[in-house]
Amino acid sequence: MIRGRELWLAMLAAIIIGSVYVGVVFYTREIPEAGDLFGHALGIIGFVLMLMTETLYSLRKRSRLAKWGRMSSWLEFHIFTGLVGPFMVLLHSSWKFNGLAGITTLFTIVIVISGFIGRYIFTRIPRSLDGYEVEGSLSGEALRSARRLLALWHTIHIPIGMALFVSAFAHIIAAVYYVTLGR
Numbered sequence: 001m002i003r004g005r006e007l008w009l010a011m012l013a014a015i016i017i018g019s020v021y022v023g024v025v026f027y028t029r030e031i032p033e034a035g036d037l038f039g040h041a042l043g044i045i046g047f048v049l050m051l052m053t054e055t056l057y058s059l060r061k062r063s064r065l066a067k068w069g070r071m072s073s074w075l076e077f078h079i080f081t082g083l084v085g086p087f088m089v090l091l092h093s094s095w096k097f098n099g100l101a102g103i104t105t106l107f108t109i110v111i112v113i114s115g116f117i118g119r120y121i122f123t124r125i126p127r128s129l130d131g132y133e134v135e136g137s138l139s140g141e142a143l144r145s146a147r148r149l150l151a152l153w154h155t156i157h158i159p160i161g162m163a164l165f166v167s168a169f170a171h172i173i174a175a176v177y178y179v180t181l182g183r
């Protein structure tokens with residue numbers, strides 16, 4: 001069951017990370033640059049969390065080999081990393097959104113909003129503890145339409161994720177080549 005614990009944990013993590021960020025801003029008296037040590041670290045860790053979001057839940061869901069852990073726990077973890085990763089990447093941006101990096105940020109924001117919509121539809125469908133669908137309180141047409149809506153949502157959410165990673169990889173290669181290695 002997805003009950004909302006992951007949202008509270010993500011908020012807690014965001015408050016802790018945000019406090020460190022504000023501390024750094026007060027200490028250095030400037031906004032951390034995306035290419036500095038702290039800004040870089042935020043970008044890299046945030047991106048790794050986003051990569052985990054993109055891959056781990058799907059692997060657990062689809063692979064015959066990866067059967068450990070409840071599906072619902074993996075989805076909670078998906079949502080946690082899917083919020084904390086983008087938050088870190090946003091702090092990494094140094095609040096400038098030019099060119100490809102700006103487009104990557106836009107995709108990131110869109111996928112998080114889309115995630116919330118999917119989470120809402122997903123939780124309308126009754127499931128067992130492990131996350132598999134069961135016939136429950138919702139009946140007949142209502143259950144069918146929720147399923148149809150979730151299938152439609154998948155056809156939008158998944159391509160956005162792919163576009164996001166294509167532009168993220170291009171940004172990372174360009175940034176590392178021109179900025180990090182150029183120093």
Ligand code: HEM
Binds near residue numbers: 089
């Ligand atoms: C989805 C993940 C990421 C997003 C959305 C993102 C977004 C951004 C944004 C908005 C900027 C500011 C661009 C500007 O100055 O207008 C930036 C700069 C930068 N990013 Fe990222 N970033 C991501 C991941 C990464 C990663 C993983 C790395 C390093 C391996 C990285 C390295 C850099 C560097 C070096 C800069 C500074 C570029 C400069 O000073 O011109 N980024 N990024």
Ligand code: HEM
Binds near residue numbers: 057085
């Ligand atoms: C970096 C951000 C995110 C990425 C890259 C991402 C990517 C994905 C992908 C690829 C899937 C398809 C999984 C599959 O069926 O194999 C998925 C499903 C899903 N995501 Fe995300 N997501 C992100 C953030 C979020 C957030 C923030 C939420 C909730 C607030 C969320 C909620 C969901 C839900 C409910 C599903 C459907 C699960 C299912 O039908 O089994 N996602 N996501």
